[in-house]
Amino acid sequence: MKPAPFDYVRAESVHHAVRLLAENKDGARIIAGGQSLMTAMNFRMSSPALLVDIGELEHLRDITLTADARLRIGALTRHADLDASPDIAAHTPLLRKAIRHVAHTAIRNRGTFGGSLSHADPASELPACVMALDATIHIVGPDGDRVVPARHFFTGVHETALGAGEVLVAVELDVIKADEVSGFGEFARRQGDYAMVGLAAHGRIAAGLLTAVDLAFFAVGSTPILARRAAAALVDPATPDPAQRLQRAREALSLDLDPPDDPQSSAAMRMELARVLLGRVVGDMLARGAGA
Amino acid sequence: MTTMATTISVNGTSVTRQVEPRTNLVDFLRGELGLTGTHVGCEHGVCGACTVLMDGATVRGCLILAVQASGRDVLTIEGLSEPGHRITKALQEAFVLRNALQCGFCTPGILVTATELLTQDPAPSRELIREAISGHYCRCTGYHAIVDAVQQAADVLAATQGPA
Numbered sequence: 001m002k003p004a005p006f007d008y009v010r011a012e013s014v015h016h017a018v019r020l021l022a023e024n025k026d027g028a029r030i031i032a033g034g035q036s037l038m039t040a041m042n043f044r045m046s047s048p049a050l051l052v053d054i055g056e057l058e059h060l061r062d063i064t065l066t067a068d069a070r071l072r073i074g075a076l077t078r079h080a081d082l083d084a085s086p087d088i089a090a091h092t093p094l095l096r097k098a099i100r101h102v103a104h105t106a107i108r109n110r111g112t113f114g115g116s117l118s119h120a121d122p123a124s125e126l127p128a129c130v131m132a133l134d135a136t137i138h139i140v141g142p143d144g145d146r147v148v149p150a151r152h153f154f155t156g157v158h159e160t161a162l163g164a165g166e167v168l169v170a171v172e173l174d175v176i177k178a179d180e181v182s183g184f185g186e187f188a189r190r191q192g193d194y195a196m197v198g199l200a201a202h203g204r205i206a207a208g209l210l211t212a213v214d215l216a217f218f219a220v221g222s223t224p225i226l227a228r229r230a231a232a233a234l235v236d237p238a239t240p241d242p243a244q245r246l247q248r249a250r251e252a253l254s255l256d257l258d259p260p261d262d263p264q265s266s267a268a269m270r271m272e273l274a275r276v277l278l279g280r281v282v283g284d285m286l287a288r289g290a291g292a
Numbered sequence: 293m294t295t296m297a298t299t300i301s302v303n304g305t306s307v308t309r310q311v312e313p314r315t316n317l318v319d320f321l322r323g324e325l326g327l328t329g330t331h332v333g334c335e336h337g338v339c340g341a342c343t344v345l346m347d348g349a350t351v352r353g354c355l356i357l358a359v360q361a362s363g364r365d366v367l368t369i370e371g372l373s374e375p376g377h378r379i380t381k382a383l384q385e386a387f388v389l390r391n392a393l394q395c396g397f398c399t400p401g402i403l404v405t406a407t408e409l410l411t412q413d414p415a416p417s418r419e420l421i422r423e424a425i426s427g428h429y430c431r432c433t434g435y436h437a438i439v440d441a442v443q444q445a446a447d448v449l450a451a452t453q454g455p456a
């Protein structure tokens with residue numbers, strides 16, 4: 001189908017975009033890569049009166065190391081940039097692992113980091129990654145700038161802490177340290193499809209054992225979910241055997257997750273896939289060891 | 293109805309048209325310019341029929357507005373079929389030899405994606421070829437012949453180029 005008619009403005013700066021959003025209240029919508037918004041508009045599930053295109057704000061596409069050794073990734077960083085950037089590969093390999101699972105090349109050439117987080121699809125990869133990495137989300141709005149922890153950013157299906165009229169400008173995260181390791185896996189029906197179940201994980205290793213880990217499961221609820229009980233079992237000092245830790249973690253997962261039933265996959269199947277994925281991802285992290 | 297002057301370089305020629313903002317790139321190419329080699333299928337990004345090159349990278353023509361493409365360089369299958377595009381030419385020949393098309397609806401989009409793939413990686417594995425074309429639906433061939441054709445084109449290009 002075709003979208004309903006609308007007006008279109010290319011924003012000249014973030015503040016210009018914020019002003020346009022404020023002046024047009026409910027009728028205005030940001031477009032970044034358009035890879036989710038255009039599909040919704042073509043189906044007329046969304047019919048904004050004004051599109052504010054931030055896609056030409058090239059400075060929002062930068063990836064920089066900050067003075068306090070954090071990586072700042074601009075909201076307009078394309079999925080393809082995440083894939084190609086040596087800084088991403090070296091400093092936050094989790095994003096590099098995850099990005100190849102997002103859609104297909106033509107969509108990765110346009111879709112943006114900020115767009116994916118703002119869109120907050122429960123089955124999408126990047127929201128889970130920023131939760132596992134405990135990243136911060138940097139926002140500019142009519143009342144100035146603010147920073148929201150990624151773990152408080154996702155509030156529901158396609159719902160986030162972004163207020164009307166606010167623009168997500170960047171994500172910041174700690175660069176990976178020598179004793180840290182990250183892991184990623186998902187089950188999807190076809191290459192590039194949204195996940196049926198996915199897991200983004202980041203942890204610390206000493207003497208072949210995990211000493212800390214964050215497990216962000218996605219496509220198992222309305223937002224990515226941190227599996228805290230499973231994570232605690234994986235690092236339990238009282239259990240020295242990694243296989244036993246994993247077994248306890250798999251059991252604990254049913255306390256962390258309560259996946260929904262849908263026509264694509266039943267709750268029981270999702271739960272089983274989450275357990276399988278936990279084993280694979282943790283096994284891979286332990287096998288590779290720290291630093292990757 | 294508001295319209296906007298939109299200038300896009302299409303297959304090397306700069307064209308300006310007055311279009312509604314809601315006109316997507318593929319409708320601009322087909323409707324305004326008569327370039328019907330780029331096809332329209334699903335209009336939500338999944339089938340790949342509308343794939344064109346913008347500034348050298350594949351994009352979905354149904355998920356980008358013509359006004360967003362303003363100031364950009366767009367190459368369609370018509371442009372890629374002109375002399376000088378040796379990768380696309382090798383692909384087209386291999387598609388014929390390998391029976392990699394039947395109705396041809398998906399073919400222009402797949403040729404554009406395969407051109408991008410072989411430009412970036414002259415010797416992709418079969419897995420990589422499959423991954424690259426995973427964003428395209430073909431309802432006729434069953435894909436194997438397409439993978440064969442892309443691989444054959446890569447081989448032919450490597451052979452005609454001689455040792456690196």
Ligand SMILES: Cc1cc2nc3c(=O)[nH]c(=O)nc-3n(C[C@H](O)[C@H](O)[C@H](O)COP(=O)(O)OP(=O)(O)OC[C@H]3O[C@@H](n4cnc5c(N)ncnc54)[C@H](O)[C@@H]3O)c2cc1C
Nearest residue numbers: 032033034035036037103111112114115116118124168337
């Ligand atoms: C066929 C297909 C398959 C896909 N498969 C996957 C997949 O497997 N996994 C996955 O994660 N995604 C997938 N996607 C979606 C893709 O990753 C999108 O690129 C992404 O979800 C949105 O990014 P965008 O830049 O295109 O955002 P847009 O479509 O431009 O915007 C999406 C929403 O976010 C808002 N927005 C965008 N940027 C900002 C900002 N900086 N500040 C505030 N609000 C903003 C917009 O107003 C809109 O509501 C797929 C898309 C398609 C078409």
Ligand code: FES
Nearest residue numbers: 333334335340354
């Ligand atoms: S018409 Fe654009 S992907 Fe199907």
Ligand code: FES
Nearest residue numbers: 394396430431432
């Ligand atoms: S040849 Fe008919 S859809 Fe591919």
